[in-house]
Amino acid sequence: GESVGLHLPTLSVQEGDNSIINCAYSNSASDYFIWYKQESGKGPQFIIDIRSNMDKRQGQRVTVLLNKTVKHLSLQIAATQPGDSAVYFCAENRIYNQGGKLIFGQGTELSVKP
Amino acid sequence: GAGVSQTPSNKVTEKGKYVELRCDPISGHTALYWYRQSLGQGPEFLIYFQGTGAADDSGLPNDRFFAVRPEGSVSTLKIQRTERGDSAVYLCASTESGFITDTQYFGPGTRLTVL
Incomplete structure (x- = not known):
């Protein structure tokens, strides 16, 4: 069925290295994608979004890449810091949805080693 | 400014009991969402309000679940009539208007445990 999923459940990186978190989606009609960060005991926090008419979008230390051909999304975090340790979710919104109903993937846990 | 708040932060109840979970959205936000998050999973959509009306309740798992605004x-x-399978973190989010590109701001969630 339709889903938004992640390739890897856990990712461990050294402080200062770059991190890449991947996400696959199955519905080519998906129009809008969002990355969220969730720390333990907290709600998801918006990081960055991208629309389907874009291939790349950059924020502060983060970059999201969208490959519509293979239905793949990635989040790149530059110079990863201990404060980046969290679970990262990609989420999808579909243009024919009423309102902002999000479909979340399973999540990748990022662990940053000092 | 204040973010989305949810009360209680934790709720422990017994199987078969009735529970109410509260969400206070960001002031002025017209759209409000409820999600449920099981351990190790991403949030799962339950219901979406635009103003006072439920615009999409397709995620409510059965008629034991109901939400109002x-x-x-x-x-x-x-x-x-809570069941053990209802145990999860219930998250609330709000957006300014409900457009699909509006940022959803999440509260900290209510952790529900059904014994």
Whole structure:
């Protein structure tokens, strides 16, 4: 069925290295994608979004890449810091949805080693 | 400014009991969402309000679940005859207008444990 999923459940990186978190989606009609960060005991926090008419979008230390051909999304975090340790979710919104109903993937846990 | 708040932060109840979970959205936000998050999983959509009305309740798992937003601000998620499988973190989010590209701001969630 339709889903938004992640390739890897856990990712461990050294402080200062770059991190890449991947996400696959199955519905080519998906129009809008969002990355969220969730720390333990907290709600998801918006990081960055991208629309389907874009291939790349950059924020502060983060970059999201969208490959519509293979239905793949990635989040790149530059110079990863201990404060980046969290679970990262990609989420999808579909243009024919009423309102902002999000479909979340399973999540990748990022662990940053000092 | 204040973010989305949810009360209680933790709720422990017994199987078969009734519970109410409260969400206070960001002031002025017209759209409000409820999600449920099981351990190790991403949030799962339950229901979406635009103003006072439920615009999409397709995610409610069965008729034991009900939500209201009578004045277009605070919302209450109500669960009747709770079951152990209802144990999860219930998250609330709000957006300014409900457009798909509006950022959803999440509260900290209510952790529900059904014994």
